[in-house]
Amino acid sequence: MFADLRGRVLEIGAGEGENLPAFGDDVSWTAIEPDAGARRELEREARRYGFVEEVIDARCEELPFSDKTFDAVVATLVFCSVTELARSFEEVMRVLKPGGTVACVEHVHAEKGSVRRLIQSMATPLSVRWDGNCHWNRDPVSAAHAAGFREQRLDRFELDTGVPFLPAPCILYVGVKPLDR
Template identity: 45%
Template sequence: MMDAGERIDDDRLAELRADYVGRLHGRVLELGAGEGENLDLLSAGVIWAGIEPDDERRDRLAAAADAHGRPAPFAARAEELPLPDESVDAVLATWVLCSVDDLPAALVEVRRVLVPGGRVVFVDHVIAPPRTLKRFVQHTVTPFTAHFQHGCHWNRDPASALAEAGFAGLDVRRHTVTGRGPLGMPVLLFDGVLAA
């Protein structure tokens, strides 16, 4: 695992996100697919399904999915996935784990829909290391960001939640993205599998 203090810029983060998303194959479920920002990054043979709970974003996502020859997204939340057990090979989420209402419940659903040994790719901002000014700021502003920014929690630690849910990391990196506020933005890139 990379040191949480390693600093990268937005361009490098975009390169890393493209690399991680491009690793997925087979039937891929994207959680909180937004407006379709990851559609161009998927491998050609991917069979994509997406969920997006926000009505306005889902409308734009549906148009983007149609333009890419993909099916319309589901109106659903990560905590209640409208798919059968063991029905996807991989689950993708970028900038989503910070805003789900119940992260442990969402990860239970991810486990349910994944085939045994299925793959997960998550990219998200995360809580800063202990005893740092950034961590103090994150704890202070989270009640406001959760209310005003689509449920975004600046102080989430998805890495520990992923481990507790039984996901094993294959390529896990932490970075601080410069240019995102005076203290930078801590991010986690997680490529892993559902452990047996």
């Protein structure tokens, strides 16, 4: 998903740098990571992979960058844990250049009316409390569309949690900022 990205790339909620090996040489990488411990490890990993750009203490809801700064924004299991989902996608839209790409892998809600969705809804208050504010029952695709992104790719898949009754539906989403924005 990240191999085709070029130019200035912002990774939001970059964790400890798990995605760094996926970025090509054509990327000028910047990251935000609000967790201090993860940020220290991320800085070490970034240097190890030759990325000397910034690792910033910031939240997606308040990105500390000028409008139209980045060619791409990437996230892996981040939009499930932001405080304000809609605001986060609006901020991503703001910092992307026209024609820029948002690419993310996210937890999503199960099918409407399914037992799996009911289980997710019941488990989400626990996951929010004990799993870094993770909301298993969110709809990031609708939030991306509401912010104005044009869907370029949407793949659905399941993560194996090791617990048969605990659903982990996910998406790989790629959206593009319209040229007129």
